Amino acid sequence: MNNFQNIRKLNKSYYFKQIFNEMTRKNSYSFVLFLLGFPVQIVTYFLYLLKKDKHSYAQMFAQTKERFISQGKIQAWEAEYRQQEQTKAAFFNKSLNEQQLASVVNQLTEQKLNREVENILINEGIAKQSYKKYFSGLLENPIFLAVSFIPGILMYCFLILCSNAFSRFIVERLFQSAFVIVGVATLVFTILYLSPFDPARNLLGIEATPEQVANFNKIYGLDQPYLVQLWHSLSGLFTFDLGNSFEGKENITQSIMNKFPVTLEIALFSLLMAVAIAIPVGIISAVRPNSFADYAFMFIALIGLSIPSFWQGLIFILTFSLKLQWFPATYNPNNWLSIVMPVVVLGTSITASIARMTRSSMLEVIHEDYIITAKAKGLSERKVITKHAIRNAMIPIVTVIGLLFGGMLGGASVTEKVFNISGIGSYIVDKQFIPDIPAILGGVVYIAITISIVNMVIDVLYAFFDPRIRSKMKKS
Numbered sequence: 001m002n003n004f005q006n007i008r009k010l011n012k013s014y015y016f017k018q019i020f021n022e023m024t025r026k027n028s029y030s031f032v033l034f035l036l037g038f039p040v041q042i043v044t045y046f047l048y049l050l051k052k053d054k055h056s057y058a059q060m061f062a063q064t065k066e067r068f069i070s071q072g073k074i075q076a077w078e079a080e081y082r083q084q085e086q087t088k089a090a091f092f093n094k095s096l097n098e099q100q101l102a103s104v105v106n107q108l109t110e111q112k113l114n115r116e117v118e119n120i121l122i123n124e125g126i127a128k129q130s131y132k133k134y135f136s137g138l139l140e141n142p143i144f145l146a147v148s149f150i151p152g153i154l155m156y157c158f159l160i161l162c163s164n165a166f167s168r169f170i171v172e173r174l175f176q177s178a179f180v181i182v183g184v185a186t187l188v189f190t191i192l193y194l195s196p197f198d199p200a201r202n203l204l205g206i207e208a209t210p211e212q213v214a215n216f217n218k219i220y221g222l223d224q225p226y227l228v229q230l231w232h233s234l235s236g237l238f239t240f241d242l243g244n245s246f247e248g249k250e251n252i253t254q255s256i257m258n259k260f261p262v263t264l265e266i267a268l269f270s271l272l273m274a275v276a277i278a279i280p281v282g283i284i285s286a287v288r289p290n291s292f293a294d295y296a297f298m299f300i301a302l303i304g305l306s307i308p309s310f311w312q313g314l315i316f317i318l319t320f321s322l323k324l325q326w327f328p329a330t331y332n333p334n335n336w337l338s339i340v341m342p343v344v345v346l347g348t349s350i351t352a353s354i355a356r357m358t359r360s361s362m363l364e365v366i367h368e369d370y371i372i373t374a375k376a377k378g379l380s381e382r383k384v385i386t387k388h389a390i391r392n393a394m395i396p397i398v399t400v401i402g403l404l405f406g407g408m409l410g411g412a413s414v415t416e417k418v419f420n421i422s423g424i425g426s427y428i429v430d431k432q433f434i435p436d437i438p439a440i441l442g443g444v445v446y447i448a449i450t451i452s453i454v455n456m457v458i459d460v461l462y463a464f465f466d467p468r469i470r471s472k473m474k475k476s
Helices: 002-023 027-036 038-054 056-070 073-091 098-123 131-138 142-148 153-161 165-194 199-204 210-219 226-238 252-287 292-306 309-323 336-365 369-376 381-411 413-418 424-432 437-465 467-475
Strands: none
Touching (some): 002 027, 002 153, 027 153, 038 131, 056 073, 056 098, 073 098, 153 165, 165 226, 165 437, 226 437, 252 292, 252 336, 252 381, 252 424, 292 336, 309 336, 309 413, 336 381, 369 381, 381 437, 413 424, 424 437
């Protein structure tokens, strides 16, 4: 029993050390850990420097070096290298003056001396200790963990969070998404900054005086340099304080929070509809290629890809709203029937794309050798399709679904305009002709955040469908 408890304590003491050594293989993780545990890292680095000054390695290195010099080996090496360089110069018919020869000989001798001294110290078990190894060794000490846990709680929480391969993968994706969002915001701001549209002239009118235009630019900071405006915009994004819009002086954060859920709701329902219809249709078409069902489904999918969404929306309004009066012509948040036509219109082209990709991916998989082997072993066609083919065909399908969902969020403006939906897409379109820089930037960033989250979910789904990706995650 005592031995078992000792083993448990030992495992706990090695827990943080193992995670730390595993994560610090990447320099990016080392930098993040240093920042999160800054108070602890500063103190331990100071202790490391003190110990390094008193460490026997430097003394042993100097003593071993002096021993080589006193034994006369330095002179022997210098004579050897001098003879070597002179022979080399004579062979290539090159002239070598005494100053050049002495410089080369001294350099070669010093390198050989350092190598010999390091080899002797390594053979004697005296190795130079880096700060990373020093800190890793401290993590084995329970007393150090107890003392440093409170000041370094962020670092230890980060280590615990990244102890699992999947949670570490998600953390990496979140950091990558942050850089993507900053890049998108910078690009959008730069395009709007270089735009020929003048917000002051567009809002105040062509009859505005130069003094009014200058006052407008001063109020909203448009008279400041590019880098200053960019910094204010980016800092506002991370504090979720997007300020007020140029037009109407409305709070941008509140406006986006009111409009974005509508677009997200329509996009999610459209995606669910597309997945529910397209994947079964694609599987049936692949299992029965060149059949009547295959030709019919793919013909309908081609029509779905070819129909412009604004034209389809108008036809739906004329047919199902004005003539048949089944659904409202415009969106009403209090009437769930009003969301049916926007969902169908937005999801039509998505359904067609997913169906065609599912068919193509399934056709590629069902001709693989392992599928033929499964059939040869006597498995029924249903088991072969459901247990082997679909799972292996899902990787490209999931990729397309993620890409199309991002396009749905950005391209929902046409559908929103047709059905009079006050969503984020129509909001950005209305603001871009001013251009209302803070409002556009906020809307684009919200969409970028959503797409980044969706892409992260898709990457996790990759690991769910493909065990090879799971094994790579655990090794990384």
